[in-house]
Amino acid sequence: MVFQLARINVNPTRTEMTKLTRQLATAKRGHKLLKDKQDELMRQFILLIKKNNELRKSVEDELARTFKDFTLASATINEYFIEEMMSIPATNVTVDVFEKNIMSVKVPSMIFHHDDEEVAPPVNYGYLNSNYELDKSLSNIQEILPKLLELAEVENTCQLMATEIEKTRRSVNALEHMKIPAIEETIRFIKMKLEENERGEIIRMIKVKSMEK
Numbered sequence: 001m002v003f004q005l006a007r008i009n010v011n012p013t014r015t016e017m018t019k020l021t022r023q024l025a026t027a028k029r030g031h032k033l034l035k036d037k038q039d040e041l042m043r044q045f046i047l048l049i050k051k052n053n054e055l056r057k058s059v060e061d062e063l064a065r066t067f068k069d070f071t072l073a074s075a076t077i078n079e080y081f082i083e084e085m086m087s088i089p090a091t092n093v094t095v096d097v098f099e100k101n102i103m104s105v106k107v108p109s110m111i112f113h114h115d116d117e118e119v120a121p122p123v124n125y126g127y128l129n130s131n132y133e134l135d136k137s138l139s140n141i142q143e144i145l146p147k148l149l150e151l152a153e154v155e156n157t158c159q160l161m162a163t164e165i166e167k168t169r170r171s172v173n174a175l176e177h178m179k180i181p182a183i184e185e186t187i188r189f190i191k192m193k194l195e196e197n198e199r200g201e202i203i204r205m206i207k208v209k210s211m212e213k
Helices: 014-076 079-086 132-212
Strands: 093-102 105-114
Antiparallel strands (some): 093 105
């Protein structure tokens, strides 16, 4: 099956052909820039995905161990005591969110601030009523928190970059498979029409001269 390329509806004149030739050059430059952007976005996206996978595995492994310790602790400690000691945080955490620019993609960058020193215990409670598993699990949660926040930042960045990659891909494909071929086909059509007109004009002139003899 033969498919006919789409053609732009313009008058077949030299002026239009000149305009289209300029549009074609601009479209090809834009295609190259977008293709380069797409390639660089993909390169950085692959690096981020690798970092995300490694960070996620590390966080999930540490959380699994922490939940195991917490489950063991919960089995020997009254749940009301655990709820009470968790109700008042020992430290406050604030976050400043900034924007980074990666290949024209605005992604979040978060900086966390702790009111107290990092050495402060994760919660306020007496060790007399706790056990080793509870102390260990709460300490691990405090250590995992920065990784969890970093993971959230990286995953959000991956999502934003994936969206931009898809938008760029669509633009590249539209230029490569639609706009540029349409302009090229229209230029060929105009050239053909102009050549036909020139041949017709030559034939007309020959006939006029033959009639004058």
